[in-house]
Amino acid sequence: MGQQSSRWGNLPDVQIPLVDYLVLGDEPHLQANECANCGARFFGRRNACAHCGHREFNPVRVSDTGTLRTFSIxxxxxxxxxxxxxxxxxxxxxxxxxxSNLINIEPDPSKISLGMKVKLDTYVVxxxxxxxxxxxxxxxxV
Amino acid sequence: MAQDVWVLGTHMTAFGRYPDQDAVDLATNAALGALDDGGVAISDMDILACGTLFQANAGMGQQVQKQIGQTGIPVYNVSNACATGATALRTVIMAIRAGEADLGLAIGVEQMGKMGLLAGGARKEKNVYEPSGRYGAVMPIDGILGTDTMPGVFAQAGMEYANDNDGVGFEQFAKVAQKNHAHSTLNPLAQYQKEFSLEEIMGSPMQSYPNTLLMCCPTGDGAAACVLVGEERFATLSREQQSRAVKISASVLTTDPYVESGAMQPDVNTLTRNAAQAAYEQSGVAPGDLSLVELHDCFATAELIHYDNLGLCEPGGAGDFIDRGAPWRDGETPVNVSGGLISKGHPIGATGVANVYEVATHLRGEAGDRQIEGANVGLAHVIGLGSSCGVHILEKSGIS
Known part of the structure; x- marks a missing residue:
C-alpha cells in the first residue's frame, strides 16, 4: 500500500474518494471547477467552458447544503x-x-418532498x- | 430560397420482434415499401441516408444497397441517439435543399430484441481502486451518485416539471400511458395493442418512480423509410403522386444549449422548445393548427413535459392538459394516436422516420381505423439524449 500524496497529508492510503471532485479530510466537501470568465461550475476535468468557451478555471468549494430539485426512486x-x-x-x-443519491431516507414517495432541505454526507461504498x-x-x- | 421538399413515398414495418430477420431485412423491407409507395425506383435516387444506433458501424446503408440496388449514389450512415431516424431524414432534406439531389431515400432501422434496460452500467468490483475517466471515479457511479438509467433520468425530468408546476403527479403521468395504450389498439403496426386501466398502469411494477413498467417504452425491432423529392422534380410527377405527397413545411434539428444543471441532469426541454419554435416559424404553423402530433414518449413522464415544450398547452399547464383529455384522439390536439413509443414500440433508429410515416399517413387520409378525420397538418418530434432534437412539420398536399 502506498502513501497518500499531498492532498491530505502524509497519511496511510486507506481511503480514496469515489470521484475526484469529492475532497475528503476533516470537512468532506465537493470541489467544482469554476470558469474564470463566466462563473459556470463543472465537476471533473474540463477542456473549456461549455457556457462561454473560456479555458481557465478556478477550484471552488461547493456549499454542503441545498434543496431537492428532482428525484426518482x-x-x-x-x-x-x-x-x-x-x-x-x-x-x-x-x-x-x-x-447524487438521497441517503438516510426511506425510498417512499410520501417521505420525500420536492424542495426539502438536504446536507452532504459521506459513507464507505x-x-x-x-x-x-x-x-x-x-x-x-436536514 | 432553397426549394421545398416533399415526402413522396413512405413505409414502415410493424414494430415488434423479428428473430428470423436481420436489420438489413427490416431496412430493405421499409426501403422497398417506400419506393413502391412513391412510384419510383432505386435508380431514381440521388442520395441515401440510413440511421441505426446499435449497428452504427455496420455500413447499414451500403448493406441495404446490396439488397435493393448498388447504383453508386452517396450513402450517409448516421447515428444520433434517439434522434437517429430524424437525422437520416434531415440529411436527405438538406441534400435536396442544397441542390445536390432531386430524389433521396431516408431509412431508419433498429434491431434490439429483448435488450431490456438501456444505460446504467453493471458495477464491476475492481481489485484495486484507481481513479479513471474525467471524474477520476474508482468504480462506476451509476446507483451511487444518482442514476444513469433511462427510466430514472426521464422520471427526474418529469418530477422536475412537477416541482415547478401545480397539478402534476404520479396520476397525471400514468394517464399519459393510459391514453397511448388505448390508442395503440387501433394500430396494427404497434408492438403492443392492449388497453390498460389507470389502476393497472399505476399498479404495474415500478421501474423508476413515477414510471411503472406500463409507462416505459419497450425495446424491439423495426424499420421505416421515406422517399423525398424536391419541388422541381415534384412538378414533373403524376397527378396521383402529387396528391398523395406530403409537404415538409419545417425540418429542424437542435442540440442542448448550455444550462447550469445540464451536466448533472440532461435538459430535454430547452432544445425541444428551440426546435419547436424554429419549426413553427419556418412553417407558419401555430400549435393550435396541428391536427395531430407524434412526440417522443419514451416514458410517460417525457410525454407530459413535451406538451408544454411543444406549446400544445398553456405554459405550466401540462397536468391540466392530460386531465381534461386534450391529447386523446378525440381531444383538442391528438397526441400519439399511433400508440406512441410506449405502445407502438421504439426500435431506436426507426423511430424518427416512423413518426413521419404516421403523420404522413393521416394527412393522406390512409390511416384506416385510427385515421384522424380531416387531418391537414401534423408535427413529428424526437429527442435523443446527449442531446439532439428533431422536429418536422408536415402538411397535406392540397392537390387533388
Missing amino acids: VYRAAPTIPTPYVSAIVVTDDGTSVR GTDDDGQEAVAFGYAP
Whole structure:
C-alpha cells in the first residue's frame, strides 16, 4: 500500500474518494471547477467552458447544503446495483446542481418532498483487495 | 430560397420482434415499401441516408444497397441517439435543399430484441481502486451518485416539471400511458395493442418512480423509410403522386444549449422548445393548427413535459392538459394516436422516420381505423439524449 500524496497529508492510503471532485479530510466537501470568465461550475476535468468557451478555471468549494430539485426512486437497475435507491438532483445553497443519491431516507414517495432541505454526507461504498476504502457522498435530510 | 421538399413515398414495418430477420431485412423491407409507395425506383435516387444506433458501424446503408440496388449514389450512415431516424431524414432534406439531389431515400432501422434496460452500467468490483475517466471515479457511479438509467433520468425530468408546476403527479403521468395504450389498439403496426386501466398502469411494477413498467417504452425491432423529392422534380410527377405527397413545411434539428444543471441532469426541454419554435416559424404553423402530433414518449413522464415544450398547452399547464383529455384522439390536439413509443414500440433508429410515416399517413387520409378525420397538418418530434432534437412539420398536399 502506498502513501497518500499531498492532498491530505502524509497519511496511510486507506481511503480514496469515489470521484475526484469529492475532497475528503476533516470537512468532506465537493470541489467544482469554476470558469474564470463566466462563473459556470463543472465537476471533473474540463477542456473549456461549455457556457462561454473560456479555458481557465478556478477550484471552488461547493456549499454542503441545498434543496431537492428532482428525484426518482429506482427499482430497476443493472444486476449488481442494490435497489431501490433514491436518485436525486440537488441544488446547493450557492446554486450548483449536483447529481447524487438521497441517503438516510426511506425510498417512499410520501417521505420525500420536492424542495426539502438536504446536507452532504459521506459513507464507505466499498473496500478493495488492498483494504483501501472508497468513500462516496450523498445528501441526507436536514 | 432553397426549394421545398416533399415526402413522396413512405413505409414502415410493424414494430415488434423479428428473430428470423436481420436489420438489413427490416431496412430493405421499409426501403422497398417506400419506393413502391412513391412510384419510383432505386435508380431514381440521388442520395441515401440510413440511421441505426446499435449497428452504427455496420455500413447499414451500403448493406441495404446490396439488397435493393448498388447504383453508386452517396450513402450517409448516421447515428444520433434517439434522434437517429430524424437525422437520416434531415440529411436527405438538406441534400435536396442544397441542390445536390432531386430524389433521396431516408431509412431508419433498429434491431434490439429483448435488450431490456438501456444505460446504467453493471458495477464491476475492481481489485484495486484507481481513479479513471474525467471524474477520476474508482468504480462506476451509476446507483451511487444518482442514476444513469433511462427510466430514472426521464422520471427526474418529469418530477422536475412537477416541482415547478401545480397539478402534476404520479396520476397525471400514468394517464399519459393510459391514453397511448388505448390508442395503440387501433394500430396494427404497434408492438403492443392492449388497453390498460389507470389502476393497472399505476399498479404495474415500478421501474423508476413515477414510471411503472406500463409507462416505459419497450425495446424491439423495426424499420421505416421515406422517399423525398424536391419541388422541381415534384412538378414533373403524376397527378396521383402529387396528391398523395406530403409537404415538409419545417425540418429542424437542435442540440442542448448550455444550462447550469445540464451536466448533472440532461435538459430535454430547452432544445425541444428551440426546435419547436424554429419549426413553427419556418412553417407558419401555430400549435393550435396541428391536427395531430407524434412526440417522443419514451416514458410517460417525457410525454407530459413535451406538451408544454411543444406549446400544445398553456405554459405550466401540462397536468391540466392530460386531465381534461386534450391529447386523446378525440381531444383538442391528438397526441400519439399511433400508440406512441410506449405502445407502438421504439426500435431506436426507426423511430424518427416512423413518426413521419404516421403523420404522413393521416394527412393522406390512409390511416384506416385510427385515421384522424380531416387531418391537414401534423408535427413529428424526437429527442435523443446527449442531446439532439428533431422536429418536422408536415402538411397535406392540397392537390387533388
